[in-house]
Amino acid sequence: MISYVEDSKKFNFRVGGIITDPSQKKILLHRLSNYDFWLLPGGRLEMLEGTEDAIKREIKEELGVNASTDRLVAITESFFDMRNVTYHEIAFNYLMQIPENSRILQMNGEFTGIEGEKYRYRWFDRENLRQLPIRPNYMIPALQELPKELVHIIKDERVKEKEDEFER
Secondary structure, eight states: OOEEEETTEEEEEEEEEEEBOTTSSEEEEEEETTOSOBBOSEEEOOTTOOHHHHHHHHHHHHHOOOOEEEEEEEEEEEEEEETTEEEEEEEEEEEEEOOTTOGGGGOOSSEEETTEEEEEEEEEEGGGGGGSOBSSGGGHHHHHHOOSSOEEEEEEOOOOOOOOOOOO
């Protein structure tokens, strides 16, 4: 997995899958069982793995579904603080297609994938995403609109220490 730690800093190269129901009114999100926020299903790339192959692998590993990529919707570059670590994360986010007979399309409420209790999944109405704790939250407009053109977002959400001002 492409992830690098240096002191209290961490770099991740991630892929996310934008999975909607057939009506495109609902979107599938997941969270780690011990976290209180939602994000796109996916994960980190392996060394020498392309982003499309990585998101297909991640969806297969997490949900047991053979998904296909439709198109790349957004590339994000995020800088944020979480649990005393400062993150630099680059993510490729793909609109995905899953088979119409997939069992996950029938799921209601929170459910687990094939990895057990590690991740919790849930279908949410796309129009109500602003009311949810989603990370990164700046992706909400792209998840609601599914823009036709590729979106590139750079967002720095680090908590910056106020610098002392000295008179010289």
